Amino acid sequence: MMSGLRTKQKSRVDDIVEFGKTKLHTCTMLSLCNPPPYLRSRSTRATLIRRCRSYWTGLNVWRKNPINDNRSWGQTGPSPSLSPSPPFDLPSTPSSLAEWGALVLSTPDPVLKSHLSHMAFTSFISDSLPIGIASAPLRPARPSKPPLVEVREVPTQKESGLPLNAYMLHSLAHIELNAIDLAWDTVVRFSDLRSVLGDGFFADFARVADDESRHFGWCSQRLEELGFQYGDVASHDFLWKECARTSSDVAPRLAIVPLVQEARGIDAGPRLVKKISGFGDNRTAKIVSKIADEEVAHVGVGVYWFVQVCEKMNWTPRTAFRTILQEFGVEPKGPFNHAGRSLAGIPRDWYDPPHSSPPPPPQSFLSEVEYMLASIISLEKANIE
Numbered sequence: 001m002m003s004g005l006r007t008k009q010k011s012r013v014d015d016i017v018e019f020g021k022t023k024l025h026t027c028t029m030l031s032l033c034n035p036p037p038y039l040r041s042r043s044t045r046a047t048l049i050r051r052c053r054s055y056w057t058g059l060n061v062w063r064k065n066p067i068n069d070n071r072s073w074g075q076t077g078p079s080p081s082l083s084p085s086p087p088f089d090l091p092s093t094p095s096s097l098a099e100w101g102a103l104v105l106s107t108p109d110p111v112l113k114s115h116l117s118h119m120a121f122t123s124f125i126s127d128s129l130p131i132g133i134a135s136a137p138l139r140p141a142r143p144s145k146p147p148l149v150e151v152r153e154v155p156t157q158k159e160s161g162l163p164l165n166a167y168m169l170h171s172l173a174h175i176e177l178n179a180i181d182l183a184w185d186t187v188v189r190f191s192d193l194r195s196v197l198g199d200g201f202f203a204d205f206a207r208v209a210d211d212e213s214r215h216f217g218w219c220s221q222r223l224e225e226l227g228f229q230y231g232d233v234a235s236h237d238f239l240w241k242e243c244a245r246t247s248s249d250v251a252p253r254l255a256i257v258p259l260v261q262e263a264r265g266i267d268a269g270p271r272l273v274k275k276i277s278g279f280g281d282n283r284t285a286k287i288v289s290k291i292a293d294e295e296v297a298h299v300g301v302g303v304y305w306f307v308q309v310c311e312k313m314n315w316t317p318r319t320a321f322r323t324i325l326q327e328f329g330v331e332p333k334g335p336f337n338h339a340g341r342s343l344a345g346i347p348r349d350w351y352d353p354p355h356s357s358p359p360p361p362p363q364s365f366l367s368e369v370e371y372m373l374a375s376i377i378s379l380e381k382a383n384i385e
């Protein structure tokens with residue numbers, strides 16, 4: 001098993017890392033600085049790290065963006081929120097970013113989770129809060145609806161009774177809610193690695209969480225405009241399960257969550273927009289298009305930090321990425337949006353080695369829709385079991 005930068009929050013990890021074929025063990029930081037020999041090829045490592053330096057070009061601008069309060073979707077696009085925040089009582093005001101993250105993770109109500117997520121990021125920036133240290137809950141709190149089922153048990157659009165646009169929007173809202181938790185879990189769970197990773201790592205993922213909370217808000221608002229609400233369709237727990245498998249090691253977390261899960265959004269986003277436009281719902285299509293545009297940042301951040309971790313560990317990024325995917329039984333599946341992935345800074349030979357063969361084409365419109373959704377929400381069934 002490849003050793004990475006591992007968190008010391010072991011007791012919880014031991015409880016939950018039963019999904020994978022390999023149980024992860026926490027090590028001391030010093031012992032982690034001895035990578036396996038196959039990751040040590042210095043000449044190729046230097047070459048590959050140089051090649052990976054073409055990070056997403058918008059990264060520095062994104063990091064300096066002012067706090068984004070456009071949490072509603074107005075007549076033509078994002079606009080400041082007009083609806084009051086949901087009522088809540090803070091048990092105590094968090095005094096660090098990690099404590100805020102733990103609070104968001106332990107909040108079940110999705111609207112409140114989204115709201116607290118923005119409060120957390122705003123407080124972090126405006127009040128210059130420290131990163132701090134906190135414990136991540138065993139799993140994020142979730143509402144009673146939607147029920148969480150196996151991927152194969154998620155109702156099809158026909159079974160759900162929702163029109164295509166609302167069905168897709170509900171799937172996207174579920175992904176965005178998961179994404180809020182995945183980002184905060186990365187902030188909180190690895191907060192004890194701050195001295196190694198640096199404050200920028202946590203600031204970046206807190207900003208990702210803020211983006212995701214805004215995305216959930218737009219999806220949730222639009223669903224209500226269409227006469228539905230988040231929770232109307234049984235959904236899967238796959239994204240969290242994948243995340244939980246990487247809970248003790250930051251390199252697999254970065255490889256699996258931003259570089260595989262989020263990169264899938266880059267692949268599927270343009271097709272989703274096309275389908276929803278074709279369905280005749282241009283307002284929803286604009287929301288999905290805006291979200292897809294903003295997802296590039298999250299993959300770009302993942303690439304940046306994955307390469308940083310590889311440099312610290314003396315690893316070649318591509319070899320490390322491929323090795324991690326192999327160990328976790330994950331293989332990115334096309335069709336790929338190569339241009340979008342390239343923009344986000346993922347070299348093609350990381351996810352699409354020359355021997356890869358393209359997946360079979362969809363057989364019909366319905367199967368294409370299902371295929372498209374599946375490409376966002378899940379890896380192959382085989383990867384789950």
Ligand SMILES: [Fe+2]
Nearest residue numbers: 176179212215
């Ligand atoms: Fe998002």
Ligand SMILES: [Fe+2]
Nearest residue numbers: 179262295298
């Ligand atoms: Fe994202």
